[in-house]
Structures are given as C-alpha cells and as structure tokens.
Amino acid sequence: MDSNAVDRLAENWNTVAGEVRDAAAKAGRDADDITVIGVTKYVDASVTAMLVDAGCKHLGENRPQVLWQKAESLAFDDDVRWHVIGHLQRNKARRTLRHRPIIHSVDSPRLLATIAEESAAEDFVTDVLLEVNASDEEAKTGMSPDEIRSLLETIPQSGVRVVGIMAMAGWGTDSDAAQRQFAATRHFRDQLSTQFGLPLPHLSMGMSGDFVEAIAEGATMVRIGSRLYEGVIKIGH
Numbered sequence: 001m002d003s004n005a006v007d008r009l010a011e012n013w014n015t016v017a018g019e020v021r022d023a024a025a026k027a028g029r030d031a032d033d034i035t036v037i038g039v040t041k042y043v044d045a046s047v048t049a050m051l052v053d054a055g056c057k058h059l060g061e062n063r064p065q066v067l068w069q070k071a072e073s074l075a076f077d078d079d080v081r082w083h084v085i086g087h088l089q090r091n092k093a094r095r096t097l098r099h100r101p102i103i104h105s106v107d108s109p110r111l112l113a114t115i116a117e118e119s120a121a122e123d124f125v126t127d128v129l130l131e132v133n134a135s136d137e138e139a140k141t142g143m144s145p146d147e148i149r150s151l152l153e154t155i156p157q158s159g160v161r162v163v164g165i166m167a168m169a170g171w172g173t174d175s176d177a178a179q180r181q182f183a184a185t186r187h188f189r190d191q192l193s194t195q196f197g198l199p200l201p202h203l204s205m206g207m208s209g210d211f212v213e214a215i216a217e218g219a220t221m222v223r224i225g226s227r228l229y230e231g232v233i234k235i236g237h
C-alpha cells in the first residue's frame with residue numbers, strides 16, 4: 001500500500017469514530033459506551049495491521065480461518081480484541097477461542113455448549129452474544145426469538161457469559177425500517193433481561209449504512225467495514 005492509502009485509512013477511521021461520537025451525543029448517550037468494531041473481512045493482514053495502527057482496537061471477522069490466519073501472523077498486543085461476527089462451525093471453535101474473541105454470532109444451543117466446554121477446559125470464560133434473526137426473512141442467519149428464549153432456559157453454568165444480542169437489519173431496508181428493527185431488537189433484549197434476570201448489557205447492531213440509527217436505539221457495538229476502506233481498496237458490492 002502506498003502512503004496515500006495509509007493516510008486515507010487513518011482519515012476514514014477518524015471520520016467514522018467522530019460520526020459515532022456525534023450519533024452518541026445526539027442520542028444523549030456516552031460515546032464511551034459504544035465500541036466501534038472495524039470489520040476486516042474485505043482486507044488482508046497488512047491492511048488489518050494498518051487499521052490497528054490508526055487506532056482501531058476491535059477487529060471483526062466473519063470467517064474463522066481468516067481470523068486465525070490474521071491473529072497468528074500479526075500477534076497483536078493485548079489491547080487488540082477480536083470479534084467473531086459470522087457463523088462459527090463447532091469444529092472450528094477451539095482454535096478460534098485460543099484468540100480470546102467475543103463471539104457475536106451464537107446461532108444454536110449446540111454451538112453455545114461447545115464454546116462453554118472448550119472455554120471451561122482452558123479455564124477461561126468467553127463472552128458471547130446471541131444472534132437474533134431480526135428481519136423475519138427465511139434466508140437470514142440467527143435464531144428466532146422463540147429459539148433464543150428456549151436457549152436461555154438452560155445456559156451452560158461455566159465457560160461462557162451471555163452478554164447480549166446481535167442483530168442485522170434486513171438487506172435493502174431504508175433507514176426508518178432499519179431503525180424500527182433496531183428498536184424491536186432493543187425491546188426484545190429488555191424483555192429477555194427481565195424474564196431471565198440476566199443483565200444482557202450489549203446490543204451489537206449497526207453497520208456502515210445504518211450505525212447512526214443503531215446508536216439511536218441503544219447499540220453498544222457497531223460493526224463497520226466498507227466505510228473504512230473508501231478510497232483505500234475497491235469493494236465489490
């Protein structure tokens with residue numbers, strides 16, 4: 001990468017971080033309660049390292065093998081945290097957990113049980129979020145609200161801490177529709193919290209196109225990819 005691209009990446013990071021602070025202020029929230037996760041699925045290890053140098057300490061990957069490859073080749077300091085935001089196959093849990101990520105995309109009781117078992121065996125506790133299918137579309141990933149309620153009836157006693165809910169707005173929704181989905185996700189979290197007596201402090205929702213709406217509705221983690229790479233690399237979509 002040339003130095004222009006490096007500068008542009010840093011500029012994009014600062015712009016996005018500023019927009020997140022503005023959105024927090026507008027919503028009457030403390031910006032420190034919102035973590036910006038830089039989604040690195042579009043870029044290689046060297047750009048990922050530059051993003052960290054620009055100040056982004058939370059990295060999101062949706063493919064476990066790519067997370068391994070980057071985490072193992074880059075060996076970041078302890079202040080860099082990985083976030084798994086895509087489907088995690090159970091046979092990839094152990095190697096993924098070694099990197100002590102937060103897992104946003106728990107989409108089955110079996111996966112939760114595996115994460116709990118593998119974590120407990122290594123004497124640590126993994127923070128996880130349950131992925132809700134917020135859009136009623138058959139093809140979307142995540143669990144239905146009923147599946148999540150039934151999962152919360154019997155959560156593993158050790159190895160995991162369920163800290164919140166992750167949602168994606170349906171494709172092609174406009175910003176009002178996205179905001180309604182985010183509000184519904186927050187209500188759902190509040191209900192679960194009351195029903196099961198669990199704090200569930202985290203709401204992972206909002207991407208490049210809708211993080212302002214997500215913050216207005218209480219997102220504590222926003223997952224931002226393409227906005228960071230404008231003018232740095234080409235993203236086909």
Ligand SMILES: *Cc1c(COP(=O)(O)O)cnc(C)c1O
Nearest residue numbers: 039062085207208223224225226
């Ligand atoms: C790719 C991805 C993002 C980031 O999306 P952008 O629109 O590029 O910001 C966020 N969350 C998940 C689960 C993703 O797969």
